[in-house]
Amino acid sequence: MGVSEPLLTADGVTKLYPGGRVGCRDVSFNLYPGEVLGIVGESGSGKSTLLNCLSAKMEPTAGSISFNTRTSGLTDIFQLSEPERRLLMRTDWGIVHQNPRDGLRMGVSAGGNVGERLMAIGARHYGNIRQEALDWLTRVEIAEDRIDDRPRDFSGGMQQRLQIARILVSNPRLVFMDEPTGGLDVSVQARLLDLLRGLVRSLGLAAVVVTHDLAVVRLLADRLMVMKDGEVVESGLTDQVLDDPHHPYTQLLVSAVLQV
Amino acid sequence: MTHAPILQVEDLAKTFTLHTQGGVQLPVFDNVSFTVSPGECVVLSGPSGSGKSTLLRSLFANYLPDAGHIKVRHAGGWVDMVTAEPREILAVRRETMGYVSQFLRVIPRVPTLEIVAEPLLAQGVTRDEAEARARALLARLALPERLWSVPPATFSGGEQQRVNIARSFIRAFPILLLDEPTASLDQANRETVVALIIEAREAGTAIVAICHDAPVRDAIATSLFDVTEFAAAA
């Protein structure tokens, strides 16, 4: 067991905000290739702070985060030069933002949005780029004839699916998702979840999914971390944490959901 | 049986602590030890509330025991389901240990045929073959063909139960955990499921089952394990 190396490791990750407010404190874990980690907790518990640190958007105050790069193995992401880190962010990594506005270019066509990462790594054949964009639109269930439309004319669910296509086209190994189904109607959420689940499994993607929706992690995540006041209070196999919660806070979280 | 055990339970203990209820303690069992070998079917017995489901769920790592070990022979070694990493547990569930719960908990919105075929697809069986085998099994379990393309969310209890069983028996797991596999089934279907269980057992699957129905229990069990004997002191 455990022959493969972790893809991402967090070691004592702590983020203090000015004034000493705790964003997150002493978070450690290993994420393995193909593994989906869910992070749950109420709003303000530090989920997004942690995600921002993990995805290199924010440097932690203490602790380290390493990613298993294709060229040099496990590497501290904040020891990488900025261009190396930015390259990682648009090739091996992808971020699905809660607000599609943060993850899409609203004034650029769907095809251009999907093609951008290809062009960023040097694709210079229009026909090939377009074909690949079409393939990905199909895979995320966006009709081919919408390829030249701008995402601002898309529904919320379509925008989220376009974000996903835009990321997956570069064949990433790790995807960060911040409330991927937030702000969507229940039926649209369900369809998006099905799609995500299928893609994550079929592509063998590793993912870190932040959400306050336990149904989302139940469906997507292999394992779970429960956060409260910036700290991880419980973690483990997803169904174990949800069905046999040990920490008082987790029990409250799970029972609160059951009662709704 | 001459086979070496494939499942070894050692000194297992489980107490629930209900923090939302003022920290009340619910001791369930203590010092549970037993082994199961390929071809054996151990049926857990004891009255309602004695902890049979808790034990079975612990074996599957759905519940986390407080003490003891659950050693499973997997991929040429032993995995302790009490201490293993999530990804190791998931690997055991994928390859070694199947679980049929009283209730169907599968992915919503996925059609029945797909749900049943999925374990085969995950093993790399071609879609054509996987679907053919799924159809054959669903037919054997007498699930009406018109339901195959529908997600089981709206099915009756008995229909859901059969989907659940089909999904677990479509491939041969070395270890199968069954929680009331025939509970909501009619006589004919119950006999089909009993036949499936016996076939699996005779093919070398190690089975741990909960089963209140005496005729079914007698048909499948190679031994009984009384959970009440291990009731933990409150």
Added chain:
Amino acid sequence: MSKTQKDATAGSAAAAYNFAYLDEQTKRMIRRVLLKAVAIPGYQVPFGGREMPLPYGWGTGGIQVTASILGQNDTLKVIDQGADDTTNAVNIRRFFAVTANVRTTEETAEADIIQTRHRIPEEPLREDQILVYQVPNPEPLRKLEPRVVESRKMHAYAEYGLMQVKLYEDISRFGDISVTYDYPVLTNGRYVMAPSPIPKFDNPKMHDMPALQLFGAGREKRIYAIPPYTSVKSLDFDDYPFRPQEWEDVCGLCGADDSFLDEVILDDKGGHMFVCSDSDYCGKRRAAGHVGPMADDAAEAGYGSE
């Protein structure tokens, strides 16, 4: 007649100004910036631009560059859209004639320094010449990435996928790359650069040009440069390669089929013709005896006669 001349009135007026208007300290500062720009082809170097006695948009960036490199014995040519006789070109030429008392010319070959708005002369430039462009918008990424810090990083790390997205969008919407002016280029294989609003027809001339090319943006306070014999590649796709403008017609006056043509309306009955935008080039050809198909009609309409 030679068009090279010295403004007879300039000598006395010049005394009231620093040579070429700018004080020596400012000129030295700009020359230092120019050296840096030449050292990093296509990279936009910020500079402390001075207020000029002309509104932005009149070429204050180009004027400051020209003022900083102009020597007393240099001959200056100024063109606007290829022509020496437009208001903008005439004003700038007069400005330097007055403030620096230098020789000015309309002949490309005669000039040491050519300040230009919107064109590159048709006649190939030489190693001993300098071309100074007036630049309104130096940042090729600006319309695509409004965040200045982010666009600087994109240049710093050569992240130019977004520039390509713009061209992709053009093809998907119009069937081809529709940019005709200020067509972005990759300079020395490194920096994406705005060539100023010259027609894409002129882009190939920038590549491997023997003359030094300097770019001044007054409002944005940026200077950049292309040293002699530097690679300048117009961005494109493998299956949609860059193509300069082409005309079915030739110049109505001189018959040239290799120059950038402007359409000219001859009368109010829809009569029109195409003529070289580079007036010096056209005049030279006609003086050498080349006659275009519309030369007579044009003369009748009172156009193009010297």
